[in-house]
Amino acid sequence: MRVPYISFLLLTANIVASLPNPGHSNSRKAPDTVVIDGYRLVDIQAQLNRGDLSLKASLGHLVAQADSWLNQGPWTVTSKAKAPPNGTIHDYASQAPYWWPNPNTPDGCPYIQKDGVRNPEVDNYPDKINSIKLFNSTYVLALAWYYTGNPKYSYHAAEIIRTWFLDTKTAMNPNLDHAQIIPCANTGRSIGIIDFSQDYTEVIDAVAILNTGAPGWSKADAAAFQEWNKRFLLWLAYSPFGVKESSATNNHGTFANMQITALALFTCNHSLALTKAELAKEFINNQVTSNGSQPQELARTRSFHYSNFDLTAHLRWALIARKVGVDLFKYKGPQGQTLFKAVNFLVPAATGGASDWAYPELQFTQYAATDNIHAAAQEGDLTAKEAVKNLTPPPGGDIFLLRQAPQQLDNINTT
Ligand SMILES: *[C@@H]1O[C@H](CO)[C@@H](O)[C@H](O)[C@H]1NC(C)=O
Ligand SMILES: *[C@@H]1O[C@H](CO)[C@@H](O)[C@H](O)[C@H]1NC(C)=O
Ligand SMILES: *[C@@H]1O[C@H](CO)[C@@H](O)[C@H](O)[C@H]1NC(C)=O
Ligand SMILES: *[C@@H]1O[C@H](CO)[C@@H](O)[C@H](O)[C@H]1NC(C)=O
Numbered sequence: 254m255r256v257p258y259i260s261f262l263l264l265t266a267n268i269v270a271s272l273p274n275p276g277h278s279n280s281r282k283a284p285d286t287v288v289i290d291g292y293r294l295v296d297i298q299a300q301l302n303r304g305d306l307s308l309k310a311s312l313g314h315l316v317a318q319a320d321s322w323l324n325q326g327p328w329t330v331t332s333k334a335k336a337p338p339n340g341t342i343h344d345y346a347s348q349a350p351y352w353w354p355n356p357n358t359p360d361g362c363p364y365i366q367k368d369g370v371r372n373p374e375v376d377n378y379p380d381k382i383n384s385i386k387l388f389n390s391t392y393v394l395a396l397a398w399y400y401t402g403n404p405k406y407s408y409h410a411a412e413i414i415r416t417w418f419l420d421t422k423t424a425m426n427p428n429l430d431h432a433q434i435i436p437c438a439n440t441g442r443s444i445g446i447i448d449f450s451q452d453y454t455e456v457i458d459a460v461a462i463l464n465t466g467a468p469g470w471s472k473a474d475a476a477a478f479q480e481w482n483k484r485f486l487l488w489l490a491y492s493p494f495g496v497k498e499s500s501a502t503n504n505h506g507t508f509a510n511m512q513i514t515a516l517a518l519f520t521c522n523h524s525l526a527l528t529k530a531e532l533a534k535e536f537i538n539n540q541v542t543s544n545g546s547q548p549q550e551l552a553r554t555r556s557f558h559y560s561n562f563d564l565t566a567h568l569r570w571a572l573i574a575r576k577v578g579v580d581l582f583k584y585k586g587p588q589g590q591t592l593f594k595a596v597n598f599l600v601p602a603a604t605g606g607a608s609d610w611a612y613p614e615l616q617f618t619q620y621a622a623t624d625n626i627h628a629a630a631q632e633g634d635l636t637a638k639e640a641v642k643n644l645t646p647p648p649g650g651d652i653f654l655l656r657q658a659p660q661q662l663d664n665i666n667t668t
Contacts, residue, residue, distance in 0.1 A: 284462045285464065286458040288515060288572050288573055289572070289658045290572065297657075311654050312655065314650025315650075315652045319396070327415075327423075329383075332379065337441070339431075340441075344428065345426075346431040348372075349435045350372060351366055351372070352366055364436055391456050392660075395460075410463060411463060411469040414456065414470075427482075432445020444501075450509050451566075451661055454573075486513065486520055489509070502549075504562055507540070507567060507570070511570040511573065514526055538586040541586065546560075550563050555616065556612040556613050564595055596629035596634060602619070603626050627653040627654075631657055647662040647663070
């Protein structure tokens, strides 16, 4: 298409004109990001500073996304109308969306399940919707600051993070005791950990980027955020809910253990990071077959979504594990299973669409695979490299090259 090319040049000119100080970063050290490779961020920035046109479209998307967050947030778990049962207003809370009051009992107990039908009561706990905004906005804002040097992005990211995690009046307690509540039946469930594990590493990487000297984010903020995560890690690794979720053998277990590995690395617990990085091999052995299929996820009604979802956790886990010397990209299971095979299994549908997907899928979303294919291509997989030029961009544009780690692009609405 020709028209976007013109507007892309105009957009590029605007972005370059708005850079307060191009080249500001030459002396900056690589961020200690736990998922993204910090050296890749440094390289990309050098490339942008040289005026590399191949990245300008991605930068345009990133800056547009960041701009869209400037007048939103900060958010806090204390904004909900009431505390969860047996919790405080500072506890994160979410309610299972498909459970409804029983029409045949005076008190509505026990709740009954209507699969796929969302109960609006869930809105009494806006924490989940707000957390999705927290994850996405902090990531995009920190990256936008990193590449443009414009402090308006880092100031806003810092305010969002301080409000959610650190300010005494508004801070979240470091636990997920009250996630995915089913009223009458419980005051939270272990599976609710996925509310965080699916995207929380984005906040960790955002903070690692801000830690390289971002205006608005102080050393005291950085230290307080570390402390918060040490406590959160203890809860994730050793609380009954944390232990139960980590022992799940499906995508819940992949995400939970990936998240623990990330937090162990972030809080400098090398031995825990290493143990958990090694555990990733068991998940490859048990979840991926020799032809790259993920049978547990193929059995779902949203099999393309879930195959990509679980793989996103694996690929992030591999990026984290490499930082403690465990190479999961090269790892081969006993039947020859590899992460690249799991990615290649998705390539035909990622490039060809729904007609190339032979499994149940209620709502095929082609771009669900985009970041996973990018991630395998980046690590040298030839099939993925070949596929990259035929990928479908997600809403808001393809920004993979500016944050070289797979994000969960098709967030299915379980809020
Ligand atoms: C709250 O905790 C108490 C004591 O642990 C327990 O007896 C009670 O059932 C809990 N309430 C709810 C709503 O689960
Ligand atoms: C690191 O994690 C291990 C458990 O795997 C724990 O025993 C140890 O206390 C942790 N170390 C620190 C410094 O927190
Ligand atoms: C992949 O391997 C699994 C397990 O061996 C098998 O059930 C499935 O039919 C294979 N799928 C394809 C497309 O070959
Ligand atoms: C993050 O937010 C931006 C701006 O609203 C949006 O374009 C983008 O699709 C979101 N990304 C994800 C992964 O949800």
